[in-house]
Amino acid sequence: xxxxTKEEREQGHEFLPKFxxxxxxxxxxxxxxxxxxLMVAYMDEEALAKTRETGLAHFxxxxxxxxxxxxxxxxxxxxxxxxxxxxxxxxxxxxxQPEGPACHTGARSCFYRRxxxxxxxxxxx
Amino acid sequence: xxxxTKEEREQGHEFLPKFxxxxxxxxxxxxxxxxxxLMVAYMDEEALAKTRETGLAHFxxxxxxxxxxxxxxxxxxxxxxxxxxxxxxxxxxxxxQPEGPACHTGARSCFYRRxxxxxxxxxxx
Numbered sequence: 001x002x003x004x005t006k007e008e009r010e011q012g013h014e015f016l017p018k019f020x021x022x023x024x025x026x027x028x029x030x031x032x033x034x035x036x037x038l039m040v041a042y043m044d045e046e047a048l049a050k051t052r053e054t055g056l057a058h059f060x061x062x063x064x065x066x067x068x069x070x071x072x073x074x075x076x077x078x079x080x081x082x083x084x085x086x087x088x089x090x091x092x093x094x095x096x097q098p099e100g101p102a103c104h105t106g107a108r109s110c111f112y113r114r115x116x117x118x119x120x121x122x123x124x125x
Numbered sequence: 126x127x128x129x130t131k132e133e134r135e136q137g138h139e140f141l142p143k144f145x146x147x148x149x150x151x152x153x154x155x156x157x158x159x160x161x162x163l164m165v166a167y168m169d170e171e172a173l174a175k176t177r178e179t180g181l182a183h184f185x186x187x188x189x190x191x192x193x194x195x196x197x198x199x200x201x202x203x204x205x206x207x208x209x210x211x212x213x214x215x216x217x218x219x220x221x222q223p224e225g226p227a228c229h230t231g232a233r234s235c236f237y238r239r240x241x242x243x244x245x246x247x248x249x250x
Contacts, residue, residue, distance in 0.1 A: 010230055011230075012245070013238075013244050013245045013246070013247075014244070014245065015240055015243060015244065015245050026151060026165055028153060028162060028165065030162065035160040035161070036160070037153060037155065037162070037218055039211070040151055040153065040211065040216045052240075082239050082240075083239065083240040084236040084238065084239045084240075085236065085238050085239070085240065085245060086164070086165065086235040086236050087228055087229070087230050087232070087235045087237070091165045091235075093162055093236050103212050104212070105135055105136070105212050107212070110211040110212045110216075111209040111210070111211050111218050112212070113138075113209065113210050114207050114208065114209045114210070115140055115177075115207075115208040115209075115210065118140060119138050119139070119140065120137070120138045120139065120140050120210060121138070122138075
């Protein structure tokens with residue numbers, strides 16, 4: 001495999017996703033309407049390919065060690081409208097339209113608490 | 126160390142950050158004014174403590190294997206206004222006021238390209 005330069009990765013127009021030693025990259029799902037971060041998870045090459053192919057967010061579940069279609073059990077799929085990539089191409093931002101609450105707890109976003117001193121405070125943003 | 130239940134971690138008001146096997150968790154910096162994702166990186170226990178202590182975002186650089194104060198060489202610090210935590214407490218959202226471009230390339234955000242077919246397209250959001 002040819003060496004990819006820092007210049008190509010950061011300034012180029014070729015999509016060259018950089019998976020880590022475990023074959024994973026970070027994927028952050030953001031609501032296209034509100035811009036709120038809904039959830040963050042990992043993708044491997046298979047999850048990324050399935051996401052691009054189907055338009056539905058797929059991740060790699062580290063705990064279950066397998067491909068995970070977000071919404072496969074809840075029906076709360078994330079429809080991907082756009083995929084953004086960061087400078088070194090080891091993280092993706094998925095701009096999505098959520099079909100229901102994104103969090104398995106039933107919250108719209110997984111980020112429903114903030115640190116307040118040494119405690120967590122719940123909020124609905 | 127006592128066992129932390131799923132209920133405590135997801136619904137509790139105690140901050141119980143969950144570091145992975147490498148002692149890391151994901152931290153996503155978001156602009157408090159525009160809500161734009163600026164960058165994503167990892168934090169270890171030390172970086173989290175320093176961030177909370179100083180109000181400036183610190184990360185753990187995996188490539189350099191050390192604590193990294195964002196802006197230490199560029200002066201482009203991220204002032205942390207709020208820290209949000211996700212359901213299982215293995216990811217943080219830092220709501221920040223950036224002092225200059227957040228990306229080392231000079232871009233305001235590290236996410237300055239989107240996938241367009243098989244190419245990357247640059248944009249300024």
